[in-house]
Amino acid sequence: MSNVTADGERATSAGPVSRTLEFPGGSIQYFREGQGRPLLFLHAAGGAGVWHEFLERLSAGFDVVAPAHPGFGPSDELPEVEDIDDLVYHYIDVIDRLGLDRPHVVGGSFGGWVAAELAVAAPHKIGSLTLLGAVGLRIPEHPVTDLFFLKPHEIPPVLFSDLAKAAEMFPPGEPDIDTILAAYKDQTALARFGWVPFLNNPKLERRLKRITAPTLVAWAEKDALVPIEHGRRYAERIPGARFEVVDDCGHAMYFERPAEFADVVMGFLSGVSR
Template sequence: MPDDAPTGEYLELTGGRVHLFRGGSGEPVLFLHAAGGAGAWLEFHGQLAGAGFDVIAPDHPGFAMSDDFPLVEAMDDLVYHYLDVLDALGLERVHVVGASFGGWIAAELAVAASHRLRSLTLLSAAGLRLPEHPVPDIFLMPPPRLLETLFHDPPPVPAAEPGATPDIDTVLAAYRDTTALARICWTPYLNNPKLERRLHRISAPTLVVAPSDDRLIPVAHAQRYAALIPGARFAEVADCGHAMYFERPAEFAGVVASFLHTAQSALSGANQ
């Protein structure tokens, strides 16, 4: 089995179990997934692991194979949840990469506990409120409209077999993920009005990445993050939509891995 092949495992925390995939070897990278993509080891993860990193990809509370953790009711609860995850893994400091909803969690984690981060990477992160650049309501979108919103080039929807009925397990899993997402970000919708004025507290080296054709989280949100986080770098990947690590996994993994290697080299030099 190659070193970057993932293993699935569970962490026992107070309140329930966290499911995660882990693959690769090297500096630890905590990957916080978007509203979609839980419960899977994706090409993006494999590319990042293959670039020389120990990639840890947990399912958020209530998503995929993690337990519900009913006391995780708001974003600040998620921040402490992930500090508990780091403690349970025995990791004092990690690189944190977060995408969309997971990017919002990553930003809040960096605000609260920047000393636990070797670096921070935000991939089209939610979390900010920019009235002039609103985020459309994904809870109200029918599936075809959602695909158009998430992808620069939406994948074809496979035709249903005549007389076929929906897979009840798939339907229930999607409903559970959506319910877990709504529990955290229904009101206010996908943002924390206080986050913007706290971003100056982030001291970890930071990269903010946006897909050029993001129809869900406008690129202006990433630009605002980069402007307000001290020393943050900004990068944009062309011809890509919000479902970035599904649509352009190699490009996003390459940008992230390059930044992580640079950040790690800087940290190693500072410690010599």
């Protein structure tokens, strides 16, 4: 059950209120919950429009803003946001319009790529950077697994180390039509931003030296989608970056081990705040 409030917010039976932000050609959906310094969370290719345990844990110490990227989940496909550069400037607009004063920026996988590009383009806009299993780099000897060519039954073991956890996100049996359409929408949006070249910007690595914010690069030990070498490369190229690995976990880290990854992120951010 849900109902729309007078100011366009959507109240849900669990979690925070879902809000919308208008842009030319449509709107995006976002959640906002918690108190303290602002934290902008940029989601992976999956999980758009979902308030999950990892975000709930972060909101215990921070003002968490979690938008759905244009074209993903409940957000509209904005015609002016055509590629990764446009997405970066979109989030600069989001930061300005929501009045987020140098937010901590936390990005997972595809969202980590966006977060890294944002920190390169506008280092003065962010207070810290956290990359969780981020794509975005081109390392030919350690390629990212191409999700577009995987069969449905091949996806869970690529994303999760614990297949019992995978079953919570990918329940057995045939998916219903709404699930199929939602997945198609997200994959279409992902292809729009990262098809060619595949989920990377060849220029990003040499630009990482522009990042001035304190940075945490956190990775899952058993990441079968984005090899851990990508995490090491990010940490090597970003000045002063800290690199941490969480054992016995797959790529969908904040779904598989939300408490552990929240502790890693909160520990880093508490140090930044001090």
